[in-house]
Amino acid sequence: MNLDSVVAELKFDAVGLIPTVAQEATTGEVLMVAYMNEDAVRETIETGFATYYSRSRKTLWRKGETSGNRQRLIGLYVNEYGDSLLLKVEQIGGAACHLGYKSCFHRQLMVGEWRVIAERVFDPDQVYGD
Numbered sequence: 001m002n003l004d005s006v007v008a009e010l011k012f013d014a015v016g017l018i019p020t021v022a023q024e025a026t027t028g029e030v031l032m033v034a035y036m037n038e039d040a041v042r043e044t045i046e047t048g049f050a051t052y053y054s055r056s057r058k059t060l061w062r063k064g065e066t067s068g069n070r071q072r073l074i075g076l077y078v079n080e081y082g083d084s085l086l087l088k089v090e091q092i093g094g095a096a097c098h099l100g101y102k103s104c105f106h107r108q109l110m111v112g113e114w115r116v117i118a119e120r121v122f123d124p125d126q127v128y129g130d
Helices: 003-008 038-047 124-128
Strands: 018-024 030-036 051-054 059-062 071-078 085-091 107-110 113-116
Touching: 003 038, 030 038, 030 085, 038 051, 038 059, 038 071
Parallel strands: 018 085
Antiparallel strands: 018 030, 030 051, 051 059, 071 085, 107 113
16 A cells, blocks of 8 residues: 555645544444544554544544543545545444543434433543543
8 A cells, every 4th residue: 555645635624634533333323523634644544543633732642542442443434525534443442532422422402402312431530630
């Protein structure tokens, strides 16, 4: 595989990012949406584990580095325009969400308000501290 040619086909935005959806490979459940820069894409392909770009910290974010809730890459897909990615992953550790839920999409609009529809897998205060 020529990693340079693979990355060259992607269309990063003006700040060098591409939106990325992480989906549980076995169930199809959407776990999270994040961004990748070129380095994150390369590292994900090279290591087989999801690496994203943290827009708030402005650095690579190796999923599960602190919590242990890693994402093993099963498949990497690109849309027809080359401007967004889908990672099919094995969610290791049970939770993709930094708030301790399996999915970041753990709230649903019900009767005019957002309600939590999932149980926490872990307590974020115990994992990340203050």
